Amino acid sequence: MIGRLRGMLVAKGESGVVIEVGGVGYEVNVTPRDLTSLPGLGEEVVLHTHLAVREDNMALYGFDGQASRDMFRILLGASGVGPALAMAILATMRPADLRQAVATDDVAALVAAPGIGKRKAEKLILDLRPKLGSMVVGMASSSEVARVREALESLGYLPVEVRAALEEISLDGTVEEMVRSALKVMGRNKGLSGA
Known part of the structure; x- marks a missing residue:
C-alpha cells in the first residue's frame, strides 16, 4: 500500500497531479479543493494517499491531510x-x-x-x-474554530496548513486547547515533510 508520497510536483490536471518520487512519476487523483491548495510546479509536495486496486486498474487518490x-x-x-x-x-x-x-x-x-x-x-x-459515531456532542462552534484559525494564521501559518491541522484535531476543547493541538499537528507534519 502506498500511504504517503513526498516529491516534486511535475504536472497538474483537472482532477489530478503527477508527483515525481525517486525518478518515478506517480499519477494521483485529488479533489479540486486539494488541487488549488497545492504548491506550484517544481515544488515539493506531500500527499497522504490511498491505493485503490480493482480487477481492471489501480489508482492513487491523494489528500492534503490524513x-x-x-x-x-x-x-x-x-x-x-x-x-x-x-x-x-x-x-x-x-x-x-x-x-x-x-x-x-x-x-x-x-x-x-x-x-x-x-x-x-x-x-x-x-x-x-x-x-x-455521534460527533456533534461537545463539538466546537464555528466561531470558536474561526478564532483558532485566526490565532494560527497570526502566528504565520498558511491557511492551507491551518486547514489541514484543523481536519486532524478534535474540535471538542477550548480555543486554547485546540490551538495547542493544531500546533502539535503542524509541528509533526513539518517534521514529516522535512524528513
Missing part, C-alpha cells in the same frame, strides 16, 4: 460508494462537515455532492453513523 484520507477510506466502506463518489463527497465537504452532517441527519448537505440524491444521502447517513 483526516481526509481516513474519511475517504470510511466512505469506501459504505454501501454503493466507490472512489469517484467518495472523492465527489470530499470535494464538497471537509471531514468535520461530513461528520456533522451524519450526526445531525443533514441530508441536504450530502445531496450537495454530485451523484447523491435524497435516497442515497439517507442510506449513506445510516451506513456512516456507526462508523463515525
